[in-house]
Amino acid sequence: MDNSLPAPLWRRRNFQLLIGGRLVSQVGDQLQFLALPLLVVALTGSATQAGVLLGLQTVLYLGFGLVAGALADRWDRRTTMIWCEVGRAALTASIPVAAACGALGMPQLYAVAVLTGALSTLFGAANSAVLPNIVTNDELPRALGTIGVLSNTLRIAGASVAGVAYAVGRTFPFAVNAASFLVSAVALRGIRANFHQERADLQQERAATGVSPRALVAEIGQGLGWLWRTPMIRTLALIDAADSLRYGAGYLLIIVLAQRLDANPAQVGLVFTGAAVGALLGSVLAPVLTRRYRLGRLSIAMLWVEALAFPFYAVAPVWWLLLVVAFAESVVSPIYNVALDSYRLAVTPDALRGRVTSAIDTLTTGGAAIGTMAGGALIALLGAPALTYVLAGWLVLLALTATLSRTVRRAGATT
Template identity: 55%
Template sequence: MDTFRGLGVLQNRDFSLLLSGQLVSSIGDQAQSIALPLIVLALTGSATHAGYVLGLGTLSFLAFGLIAGALVDRWDRKRTMIWCELGRAALTAGVTVELWLDRLTMPQLYATAVLSGILTTLFQVANTAALPNVVGPRQLSAALGYSQSAGNAVGVFGASLAGALYALGRTVPFAVNAVSFALSAASLRLMRARFQGDGHAQRTKAGLATEIRDGLGWLRHQPVIRFLTLVSAADKVRYGAGYLLIITLARQLGASSLWIGVIFSGAAVGALAGALVSERATRRFPLGRIAVVMLWLEALMFPLYALAPNPILLAAVAAAESLVAPVYMVAMTTHQLAITPDELRGRTTSAVSTLTTGALSVGTLSGGVLITALGAKPLVWLCGAWLLALAFLTTANRAVRQAPLTGAMQHTALPPTTQSDPATHANNPT
């Protein structure tokens, strides 16, 4: 029955259009992510400048995320997403043309990175907030599972495709990405579903600061979401440091660049497998149990990176460790969206994403420093101890242990409300 229900969401015309647009756009992003640092290195010869360009997107989310959430709850979400895609298409096309004419400059790349980061932030928040309206509460976990699977599939095959596109010409990845944004906008335009409920049109708009406080206030009264968001942020610190840590361990084992790619492909394969079973797991097991199991498995498996004697086993550890995270992400996001009033979804989504993205940035920035100060293997054991502490804290949290079955909550998702006072929602079940 679960399998048929999961397949049923693909028969939803609007979701199929949304998913296909996301898949095409993700392929374009993957192609550009490989080409962009190579172009910056060719222009400047500086890895520092390449890091700045790549990091500006994350900084844009941190600086603009909360505002984006309030705007998404104000504006028409479908129209916002279409304009974001068209804007990103225009920005990327501009880079393509200037690169083809050999007139591309670093100021243009910096400006493009900032503006694209802002548009990406708006798009992602609007997309998540709109999804329950597109698919309905019964198919929400299945839709999130397919979205995760599509993204992870691109992670498995996208790097090879990106390398092939760059080999055809340095402008090709940017041209492909520009076209992918345009196709995504076209798929959104063809959708007929409403992207927000009636409460969006009825509520009185306050100032942005007030609306942001309303969203944060509502989250503050949700003990399960609040605690698991903090735990996720703490886990993201470890995850951010782990990327460079795994590369360092692989290098110490004599791994070539090809083998390092294989290791991260292993992680992508594990994440893809987890995403494929996430909808069934979400319907069968309570959120609290999924969170506890994920953290304990991560805590037990992460130290294996320090014990792996060769790149093949490093890839196996990466695949195994990545298996459970997509299940948790689908369960957590389903729970959050199911209990959040429609007109608050943009703000709550952006608040959660801003915190976890900020934590990821801290981990990424501190990873190199900690590897230099402690060494790679000692840092693995430190990260393992960090995960162990998170697993103990989550297991001991009564609200998390008693969190209901997320799949069952989809049948009783909250209707939209027309009030913006967070105290109104304080007694919503978690």
């Protein structure tokens, strides 16, 4: 027996703690995501205020994402992530405490949304840079695929669990989420690995110099400069952001198309459950396909599958066929995402990883936000079937762009 062989990922303590803490926190986030708008409507009777409160998360990410990436690369990532979790736990716990005292109101909910949004953005920037320091580059596809499988499994079960939690009490999901943040902090504290690859003395020297606006702007520029000078990552990031426009508009579009087929709310939910099951299957297949095919081939294949599948949303004669289309379309995205993230994390220098990831996430989040905001207006202007064909045409354009791009075709050929 070769005792030098590394243990399987699922048996490694550091990997267990990293994904375990993340998944526990995800469960809490799912409970709160459903409970927050319901709580706002219960307090104010206004769905508009609920929408504004949820929209603050996206606005904060777009405004703070690049800064968070620079801070995550400057500060100790482990310490940053732990304090973010402790801060989010305290802020979230203030909601059930205030409710128990009869003092809960909208100003507090807005303050909690803004502050937890900022901490979540900073946590995400640091978290995105950690995985390559826990596993090797060759293990990244398997690690990301494992995370995707577990995350999508929770996503499938999340809605029903969230409903049960809210039925226990309006603020009970917030108490659970606060506890989940503390569990995540304890898990992070127990990881025995360096969250940075650079020497500790250099990292401490950078952190001790203080954070000035000029220094942050310069460090953000370094991350953006590296991204711009790396054609493969830059091109794929721009294509991904353009695809996010369609993704943002597609959520509302699918709901409207399902309603046109007389689907009730439970059936609409099943359509999105089908998409979640498809994403779960894609996460299972991702490590195998990523090892077998280059990133360029997977990206081109994904775009063509999406482009060819999307028009079927408009022609489906019954609601359950929307579920079939959603399932088929959702299988390919996790495969591509695992391949892209594995490649990007492997080639991005550790010292720039937070900034580069935040820049890409800002692009894709911004694209999805624009698509979401424009989706309702375009449905009213064009009608749901016509918009489906417009978005399908957009996907064909992206697929052609990727197919004709020598940079995309060669992506993953060398590292």
